[in-house]
Amino acid sequence: MAKGASISGFPEWLPSERVVEQRVIDTLRGVFELNGFIGIETRAVEQGSSLLKKGETSKEIYLLSRLQEVGQENDTPVEDRLGLHFDLTVPLSRYVVEHSGDLAFPFKRWQIQKVWRGERPQEGRFREFVQADIDVIGQGDLPDHYEVELPLVMVSALERLREFGLPKATVHANNRKLSEGFYRGLGLTDIEGVLREIDKLDKIGADEVAKLLVEGCGASEDQARACLELADLTAANGDELAVKFDALCAKHGIAADSEAYVLARQGLDTLAMIVDESARIRPGSVIADLKIARGLDYYTGSVYETFLDGASSLGSICSGGRYDNLASQGSRKYPGVGLSIGLSRLVSYMLHTAGAHASRVSPAAVLVAVWNEEDRPQSNLIANDLRARGIAADVAPTAAKLGKQIKYADKLGIPYVWFPADKSDENAHDEVKNIVSGEQCEADSRSWEPDSVVARQTVEVADR
Amino acid sequence: MAKGASISGFPEWLPSERVVEQRVIDTLRGVFELNGFIGIETRAVEQGSSLLKKGETSKEIYLLSRLQEVGQENDTPVEDRLGLHFDLTVPLSRYVVEHSGDLAFPFKRWQIQKVWRGERPQEGRFREFVQADIDVIGQGDLPDHYEVELPLVMVSALERLREFGLPKATVHANNRKLSEGFYRGLGLTDIEGVLREIDKLDKIGADEVAKLLVEGCGASEDQARACLELADLTAANGDELAVKFDALCAKHGIAADSEAYVLARQGLDTLAMIVDESARIRPGSVIADLKIARGLDYYTGSVYETFLDGASSLGSICSGGRYDNLASQGSRKYPGVGLSIGLSRLVSYMLHTAGAHASRVSPAAVLVAVWNEEDRPQSNLIANDLRARGIAADVAPTAAKLGKQIKYADKLGIPYVWFPADKSDENAHDEVKNIVSGEQCEADSRSWEPDSVVARQTVEVADR
Numbered sequence: 003m004a005k006g007a008s009i010s011g012f013p014e015w016l017p018s019e020r021v022v023e024q025r026v027i028d029t030l031r032g033v034f035e036l037n038g039f040i041g042i043e044t045r046a047v048e049q050g051s052s053l054l055k056k057g058e059t060s061k062e063i064y065l066l067s068r069l070q071e072v073g074q075e076n077d078t079p080v081e082d083r084l085g086l087h088f089d090l091t092v093p094l095s096r097y098v099v100e101h102s103g104d105l106a107f108p109f110k111r112w113q114i115q116k117v118w119r120g121e122r123p124q125e126g127r128f129r130e131f132v133q134a135d136i137d138v139i140g141q142g143d144l145p146d147h148y149e150v151e152l153p154l155v156m157v158s159a160l161e162r163l164r165e166f167g168l169p170k171a172t173v174h175a176n177n178r179k180l181s182e183g184f185y186r187g188l189g190l191t192d193i194e195g196v197l198r199e200i201d202k203l204d205k206i207g208a209d210e211v212a213k214l215l216v217e218g219c220g221a222s223e224d225q226a227r228a229c230l231e232l233a234d235l236t237a238a239n240g241d242e243l244a245v246k247f248d249a250l251c252a253k254h255g256i257a258a259d260s261e262a263y264v265l266a267r268q269g270l271d272t273l274a275m276i277v278d279e280s281a282r283i284r285p286g287s288v289i290a291d292l293k294i295a296r297g298l299d300y301y302t303g304s305v306y307e308t309f310l311d312g313a314s315s316l317g318s319i320c321s322g323g324r325y326d327n328l329a330s331q332g333s334r335k336y337p338g339v340g341l342s343i344g345l346s347r348l349v350s351y352m353l354h355t356a357g358a359h360a361s362r363v364s365p366a367a368v369l370v371a372v373w374n375e376e377d378r379p380q381s382n383l384i385a386n387d388l389r390a391r392g393i394a395a396d397v398a399p400t401a402a403k404l405g406k407q408i409k410y411a412d413k414l415g416i417p418y419v420w421f422p423a424d425k426s427d428e429n430a431h432d433e434v435k436n437i438v439s440g441e442q443c444e445a446d447s448r449s450w451e452p453d454s455v456v457a458r459q460t461v462e463v464a465d466r
Numbered sequence: 467m468a469k470g471a472s473i474s475g476f477p478e479w480l481p482s483e484r485v486v487e488q489r490v491i492d493t494l495r496g497v498f499e500l501n502g503f504i505g506i507e508t509r510a511v512e513q514g515s516s517l518l519k520k521g522e523t524s525k526e527i528y529l530l531s532r533l534q535e536v537g538q539e540n541d542t543p544v545e546d547r548l549g550l551h552f553d554l555t556v557p558l559s560r561y562v563v564e565h566s567g568d569l570a571f572p573f574k575r576w577q578i579q580k581v582w583r584g585e586r587p588q589e590g591r592f593r594e595f596v597q598a599d600i601d602v603i604g605q606g607d608l609p610d611h612y613e614v615e616l617p618l619v620m621v622s623a624l625e626r627l628r629e630f631g632l633p634k635a636t637v638h639a640n641n642r643k644l645s646e647g648f649y650r651g652l653g654l655t656d657i658e659g660v661l662r663e664i665d666k667l668d669k670i671g672a673d674e675v676a677k678l679l680v681e682g683c684g685a686s687e688d689q690a691r692a693c694l695e696l697a698d699l700t701a702a703n704g705d706e707l708a709v710k711f712d713a714l715c716a717k718h719g720i721a722a723d724s725e726a727y728v729l730a731r732q733g734l735d736t737l738a739m740i741v742d743e744s745a746r747i748r749p750g751s752v753i754a755d756l757k758i759a760r761g762l763d764y765y766t767g768s769v770y771e772t773f774l775d776g777a778s779s780l781g782s783i784c785s786g787g788r789y790d791n792l793a794s795q796g797s798r799k800y801p802g803v804g805l806s807i808g809l810s811r812l813v814s815y816m817l818h819t820a821g822a823h824a825s826r827v828s829p830a831a832v833l834v835a836v837w838n839e840e841d842r843p844q845s846n847l848i849a850n851d852l853r854a855r856g857i858a859a860d861v862a863p864t865a866a867k868l869g870k871q872i873k874y875a876d877k878l879g880i881p882y883v884w885f886p887a888d889k890s891d892e893n894a895h896d897e898v899k900n901i902v903s904g905e906q907c908e909a910d911s912r913s914w915e916p917d918s919v920v921a922r923q924t925v926e927v928a929d930r
Binding site for chain 2: 008009012013014015016017020021023024035036037038039040041042043044045046047049061062063064065066067068069070072073075076080084085086096097100101104105106108110111116118120121122130140145147151279282283363364365366369375378379382386389392394395396397399400410413414416
């Protein structure tokens, strides 16, 4: 992050860092569109009422007021005020219902935008950040196969970021129905509560979670231990998952003909399909992890979190799940499934831990020198010749000493400096110098081509 | 704009409209980078104190408050609260000063971002919209030649948008020093006031402006008429401009050795340079128009407005100027010059008046059909083969009747539907159909290439 960012939680990149963020955004957008996702952008604000309705972050909202209304803000109830969106899922649900007549369903969309969380300022927490989301929304119903495909699209997108230093990403999947059915089979009723405590497993450990389940969720010691056993279950494939789960049910007296088991089994079948399909297409990219709970209360089926190899402290960098009840219009439902990348945190990691950096600050490949201000038009014409052929070019800011002009190019990372011909000498030619290699040659601005590798502004990864 | 946008002033595009906006953004970014401008993104919020300091829009600010602080907002003075930026110039000034040690000067940057204006809701006014800005900021000083180059970069960017139906754009330039020197030479002292009234010329006409100058700015009838004569002055080139201006000064008794004339002459020389240089590089793209005043009080030299042929009701679509005093750090100044496109209004015009539209909604070029759900993996493999070669592909949502699958492709504008081979027939081949032309042929997903024109998602212009 740019040094001295003056408002805590509002990160801002230096130009060279922004090159990396922009490249990440371009790459994700490219993968999303390659997979047929349609880009939208929603307004930054929503009605207070819809922001308050959903999700764990409903307490972290920035409300807006017009300067002219200072002092009278509270004449309007919070529900009727405008607030900044805290994610891209709530806006999508609203957008889909509002424009349902103009959309083709299932509606596959990508969206990369800033979101805001009205948190108290604290170290390392962003209050403004970019999210990169994909979702599929059905009208009435939505086939399960999207619960397999969406995490795989995210995996392939994250895979593309590995050339910028990102470690391998693995999606950990679970299913809410599986957990809920199992908990109900044990005789537990505070399902939300149990999920919320299980979600803390990685942070506080099994013993603490067991204590919280007993103290806060009405679980006996045995029930708490059973919940932890489920969270611990691992399997190499769908069949093994089913066998192990059935054994656990038998052990805890959950009958195969009980309502609870039937619910759990629905979730298990979807999870098995995810694991097996993923293994076929991209082995090792998506695994079953039965402790994944997700805090948000709107998930109704699959839930996902994504971790980077060797970066567990970063937590999940891409999360989501299936939500059947987030949007509706009369009796018609709009079930969806989606995942969201916390892009600002990811870029921060790439810059500061993975060593990603821009090959240069300026997009220009060439700086055209200026011998004296009267000859600036000559330099402008050369730059325009180059631009007309797609070669990004800048012109020296002043007719300073040549050394100073080259230093300006060097500071911006511009690899070529162009020397216009001496106009007083009929036989003189333009010359161009690669200031990195020192190579210099005659050149014509209407035909010269830069080295194709040197010409590109790219993102590189430092040797570590 | 999407029908039924539910919050007045917060426009939202339908997916097909967003394609046009996205293409406009990509095009502008491309031109800006071709000219060596560096992309940055600033946070959406600034301190109230810096938002209140500058510009005409300082009264139209959205202030933020955390939901937890409702009722206590006014314990904090407005200056210490956070507000959404209303333009990209104030944030740039702050960014440049804050990060001056990490930037190379002159700093040429492009920035395309949303801005917010906390206006009262009213017909046709946007309260959230996208601006596309270029600026050059110097450290200590900034050469005048940027006052020629920046409008020309904008002209070449707007020129590129003509393929999407935008009419020809002309930049109208003036210079604050020229106006101020002339007004002072007449004996007027309320320069801000005169500029503000002259700015209304196109809206309310000469007689009304004269009245306002007399009533509000302390001008005599003669002084008011002289101001209007200046506003009316036109010239084909820099020399003619100087001759006509000198004649006007002589007529109104402004001596060539007066301080006022010297100031005016500085402005005139810069304006003459702009007109002559532009005529050389892009004839007709930039003209002198001495009634251009610009409302913002921070301009100190050149000012620009841009109008589209046949769209005068739209007003200026790209405005800006030179500002010498917006940013400083101790005694060091950071003078700048820049222009800003009101992108949302421009896109609205392109969509609704110029007839720009997306060739299709989906980025996918191919929809792979699914014969039955068991064979979905086969269809997924075909789609992945195509994607691996850069061909955007989607897979049918369900194994519905073929007609229904084709209809889904048609609704999204996807030109090709791919039919996987019948697996039970060893001799069967995959086939692909262009559903627009009806042409169908055998194809291999590892080698087939779509028609290069059909494959691209583009922006087209309706015959009008």
